[in-house]
Amino acid sequence: MRDIIATLHGVDEQHIADLGRRIGSIMQRGDLLVLNGPLGAGKTTLTRSLGEGLGVRGPVTSPTFVLARTHPSQVGGAPLVHVDAYRLTSGIELDDLDLDLEGSATVIEWGRDWVGQLADSWVSIDLIPEEDAPDDPTAAPGDDGEEASAEASNDADDLFAAPQTRTVIIAAHGPRRAHDLAARVESKAV
Numbered sequence: 001m002r003d004i005i006a007t008l009h010g011v012d013e014q015h016i017a018d019l020g021r022r023i024g025s026i027m028q029r030g031d032l033l034v035l036n037g038p039l040g041a042g043k044t045t046l047t048r049s050l051g052e053g054l055g056v057r058g059p060v061t062s063p064t065f066v067l068a069r070t071h072p073s074q075v076g077g078a079p080l081v082h083v084d085a086y087r088l089t090s091g092i093e094l095d096d097l098d099l100d101l102e103g104s105a106t107v108i109e110w111g112r113d114w115v116g117q118l119a120d121s122w123v124s125i126d127l128i129p130e131e132d133a134p135d136d137p138t139a140a141p142g143d144d145g146e147e148a149s150a151e152a153s154n155d156a157d158d159l160f161a162a163p164q165t166r167t168v169i170i171a172a173h174g175p176r177r178a179h180d181l182a183a184r185v186e187s188k189a190v
Contacts (some may be wrong), residue, residue, distance in 0.1 A: 001174060005123075005182045008168040009130070016042040016127070022188035024053020025117070027105040029078040031181045032119055034111040037127035040186040041125040043109045046125065047082055056080045062109070068097050070104065073104060078105040086110040091117030118149060121174030123181050126167075133167035 011019070023033075027050065035043040051060035055075035055098045062084055071080040081104040083097065087102035091114035099106060101119060109117060115122055128134075170189055 002171050004032040004171045005186045006170040010165045012165050016045050020046040020049025021053040024050035026184040030039045030099040030102050031105045033107045034122050034124045035109045036112045041127035047107050051080050054080050067186050081106040124171050126169040128167045130165045
C-alpha cells in the first residue's frame, strides 16, 4: 500500500536542506525513511540536514563504503542510522546489517528494492530531476522496485552535475507506523 502525501515541484538544494531539517526535527525512534533518486539528486544533502534537525553528532556523510553509520543524538533524541544500499545486491544483505530500526531514526539511500524485506511500513522520499519527473505523481514508482528516474549516466560530466531543481514525492508505505510518520512529515513538507 502506497499513499502519496506530498508532491513538491521546483525544489533546489537549499529547499532540500530546509525540508530535511524540518523533517529531522520531528523524527522519532522507529521512523524509517527511504530516499530514492539518481546520483547527485540530493539524497545525502537531505540526510545531512535530517541529522541537523535530529541534533545528531556529525558530520553526516555518505556511508557508501561502510554501508551504514550511526550518529548519536546530542540532545537526548533518537540516534540517526544512515544506510547506503547502493552496493547491495539483495534484501538479505540489508537485513544482515542488523539495523536497530526500533531504537533509531533510520534513513536508507537506494533502498527501494530491499526495504520491503526489512519492514512493513516506511516513508519514501523520491528526489527526481525536473526533466525526469512524471506529469502525474501517482505514476511515480511504487513498491515494485521501479526506478524514480532514468539511471545515472556513466558519463563523468553527468555524475557530477547535480540537477538544478527536482520534484520531491513523499509517500507512506504499509499499514501502520508509516502513516504516523507521514502525518508528521506532511505537516513539515509544505
